């Protein structure tokens with residue numbers, strides 16, 4: 001699908017038909033969205049993918065009972081990873097495997113450590129969560145590209161999600177992206193005029 005068409009046809013789906021997305025399509029989606037850019041290429045996110053009905057049901061009260069949660073095929077819980085130094089360890093290992101010079105990796109690593117040292121915990125959370133929203137945008141559009149419907153969702157209780165999903169402390173549920181096959185009717189795109197957003 002052309003990108004313009006994806007932008008026009010993707011919409012915030014309110015109800016899915018419960019059909020399951022084939023596993024290879026999920027894998028394809030992951031292959032696409034893992035290319036998402038991030039600050040210093042730290043990729044400070046981790047996605048919890050939930051496809052079993054029991055867990056989705058448990059998450060309903062923590063999601064203001066929004067129907068997308070229990071009717072989607074797969075619920076993607078996009079988490080910010082605030083443990084930047086562990087992310088750094090991982091990315092420097094991958095850089096090495098990709099033939100990046102040791103001196104470059106060392107300089108990069110020292111710089112990131114300085115950046116992290118200068119930030120308060122809340123600043124790191126804010127910074128990593130901003131990156132997660134870039135991942136969200138790509139996930140919505142990649143899903144449509146693969147013929148899937150989705151809904152960006154902030155209407156949930158992150159602390160409850162952490163408890164129900166037993167998430168480690170470094171992973172902060174930030175935004176949800178249920179995906180599947182729509183069972184509602186797309187609504188008309190309502191957007192501000194160009195002059196309201198460009199100056």
Ligand SMILES: Cc1cc2nc3c(=O)[nH]c(=O)nc-3n(C[C@H](O)[C@H](O)[C@H](O)COP(=O)(O)O)c2cc1C
Nearest residue numbers: 010011012013014066151152153154155156175189
């Ligand atoms: C960050 C974010 C959070 C949102 N949270 C919810 C939500 O919790 N529930 C919901 O039904 N829609 C949610 N929406 C959908 C928006 O209402 C929708 O994207 C907007 O009205 C534009 O409509 P469209 O996506 O169909 O073009 C959210 C959208 C974004 C980008």
